[in-house]
Amino acid sequence: MSQAKTSQPNDQLEHVESIEAEQPAKVAAALGDTGPKEDQALQLIEDAGGSTILTPENNARVLRRIDLRLLPILLSIYFLQQLDKSTLSYASVFGLVDKAHLHGSMYSWLGSGVYVAQLVFQPLVSYLLVKVPLGKFMAASALLWGISLSCMTAANTFPGLMVCRLLLGIFEAGIAPSFIAVTQLWYRRREQPIRLGSWYAMNGVVNMFGSLFTFGLGHIHSSIFEPYQIIFLFFGLVTVGTSVAVFLFMPDSPVTAKFLDEEDKLVAIERLRMNQQGIENHEWKWDHVKEACLDLKSWLWFALLVSISIPSGGITTFGPLIVKSFGFSDLNTILLNVPFGAVQLIATMGGAWLATAWKMKGPVLALLCLPPIAGCIMLLKIPHDASHKAPLLIGYYIISVYPGITPLIYSWSAGNTAGETKKKVTTGILIVGQCVGNIIGPTLYTTEEAPLYRRGLTSNLALFCVLVVLILLNMAYLSFLNKQHSKQRVALGKNTEVVDHSMHAVGAIIEDKEGVPVQQLVSDNAFKDLTDMKNEDFVYVY
Template identity: 85%
Template sequence: MRRRSPPPKPQQDEHIESIEAEQSTKPIQTSQGTDSSKKDDALQLIEEAGYSTILTPENNKEVLRKIDLRLLPILLAIYFLQQLDKSTLSYASVFGLIEKANLHGQMYSWLGSVVYVAQLVFQPLVSYLLVKVPLGKFLAVSCLLWGIALSCMTAAETFASLLVCRLFLGIFEAGIAPAFIAVTQMWYRRREQPVRLGSWYAMNGVVNMFGSLITYGLGHISSSIFEPYQIIFLFFGLITVAVSSVVFIFMPDSPIKAKFLPEEDKLIAIERLRMNQQGIESHEWKWDHVKEAALDLKSWLWFSLMLAISIPSGGITTFGPLIVESFGFDQLNTILLNVPFGAVQLIATMGGAWLATAWKMKGPVLALLCLPPIAGCCMLLRIPHDDAHKGPLLVGYYIISVYPGITPLIYSWSAANTAGETKKKVTTGILIVGQCVGNIIGPTLYTTEEAPLYKRGLTSNLALFCVLVVLILANMAYMSILNKKHEQQRVAAGKDAKVVDHSMHAVGAVITDKEGAPIQQAVNDNAFKDLTDWKNEDFVYVY
């Protein structure tokens, strides 16, 4: 590739910090004596270009806009369909699936859990594939295969056949959330990640709103060939298959390979992520990263957090419509009354993401989001289930629906505090395993025989929301310890102990101490060396 001179340095406003720009004009050092396969692909692209570009508020905003316009519609569509496809089971239960397939005892609960059993078993393979396989193609193939699996549920009329279809649905969906976390780490600054993660996870709320409305319409279709629940499976399955072709054509694999970005914009996209200290892409599987992920206490705190939130999530997702029906509503009203549930989810998810961005902290926001579900569980356990109390019971149910705002913030918290390509994927795998285990356990705590009170399920959910608060505080304390350790390592390396993590601030922002003096930012010489967060003393953990 022809070497070009760096573009002229733009004029900076007197209130804009120029440290990032100054550092980006440093000569590019070739990695002599270093195996190129061990470098981050971003560093290789910079070396081929001959320079790293200058990041300014203006070009950062322009490239971020291009990235959002290309990625977010695809991610939102995929996650909307995934959550819709998972929710078809609960919708189908209202339209006669339980009676038609003669489901009894724990059968229906296991149809909800088996998806997560499959995801649990396949997480190690998913972690490996996400390092080795292009992300865009991975998402397209996954989308196609789970759409086929859902369509096949149309012909399933027994517990065994439904279980097999749900098993394959779980296998093909196993990599979606880990891939989305990887995409977010690969394309966005840490400051930008909570809102982007929240936006696609907020599709849970959109599904509960529009999925309920669509299902309401499908439930009115009269057919001599298909039962209403079969129409639901077929309709959503075929849509998913169609969308997979769009994903294959338009979803880029990485900023380095993005065809929709000119070469200069690719360099800007890379420079945007320098201060993350997390790298962008490397296709080498590193066993020392695997070992570190297994020994890192953070990995198991993420696991515990996801387990604690996913047990209530799995139960309420599977039994939510049945809980509402137990208040004394008919089938169609039960479906319609899930619309406000979705609206609360949407507000909680995006509100939590916005608050985490504004505070530049996720732990306190997570603890805050645990309080409404605690109150909601208490209401459903204490209020009598009769016609006179339908309104208060619905209010309690809707208050519980704040809990979906917790999961994407845990995703974001983990994503922002892990570095090293293989370690990122393994840590995400551990986190997803916790989510899968929780979603397996969750539905089993509810049984149709316990209607209408569902006391065991709601009591266990209440306890777990309280446990979440304790785990959040423990994780914040541990990251404080890690930051102090890195301060000591920086001093030993001749660097300033206190640095500012500029990935958590707007590009060009001036960060000052109490006396008004600018604070040194973390140096970026380790940014694209594929170092783990433990081994990179410049890495700053965010609470």
């Protein structure tokens, strides 16, 4: 078996990020036992008689094929998921509150109910994502939540609406975790922020085009349905139709993907070797669960998601009502939500691009916290009267930078966690944190506090400040873990410093401060399904 080369000669760049296997037996010896407990990528390599060589050319070709197949599906599903959750806020503008006789905190709890269901079902979701093929899981989820949304058409009371919202939450509970799993499963760590940010940016697209769709649907006059019922029915049926396309075209993994030939599957696997995160393993490992629950990182991610999701849950549910409180009509309120979505889109993709360029996420996250802090202060200090509509809108739009924070936290966690079961459990912990925040968020706002919504905005301001502190703590801890792994490598006779090529372009020559090419990370642990803590070759990214 030929060893991975250092990146000194230009004609040997193709060897930088691959290990060529000449015999299946040697592959098994170098990469670990190919029994049922190991990554399924090992079996594919053995069946093929060895690995392949990753070059800039075949990497770009396979990445393009992966993007063309996966991204349209991911973007469509997440667009519909966010749109379906947002139908409640759109419906509130078109008379849902009055027609369903919602009063007190009833409307707030309809907003929170989805996240209560998601929170309760996260442990089951984590287990299913290890045991069930990913593509089939996503298709079934989309079908069932589309049916649940369609059923809201017939719900005209608080209990009926709450039942439908709880079902919606149950069937949507696995969407974000499965999307994070897809990102880890198909993309190098360098590529993950942009891809993860792209599907999460659908939140902004929803606020733009969802508002326009709703504006159009709001003009439909029917003797059978109220305008808000038309909104529920239309988007629910679109989701049901989309689930069929997901079932037909969404692959389960690079190992089994039918749209890739055998050579491209090997390239797809080699692309991921330097991630040190594995690819596919369907065995539930309780030692991974224990490590995820005892890992300080898991709870720092949890705290970050709670801190950002409280403002997110409140503003998502009450955003249109906040704008309406500035003195705008129902239809104008919907239209004025379009720029809010545009800012979200720019912030999300801009943050992902900056994190990729800097190869760090912590500083970008701290930077993204500053505009929402300024926006909250503006809405709290500027008088809410007709003469101040413009600055109030500007403050509201500045707050809308906050959606760029959540996908970077997802990406930060995804890139710093290894081990199939641990990845799913850690993601579950994150989603629980997001659910907790989204449950609390709407309850900090009530319709009786209009037009100032002072309690909600004040709490949001405080939490954006807390986020900055948590980000700095997490960066310090990741730096500490890298030093610990460096000591472990020295004890095992390996190089103290290695280069994490998963954060660099394929074929790039990485040099130290003196201009000397640096040895790459030897990736013999890549497909052993080791957790990040147990793999001394794992490099944490902060």
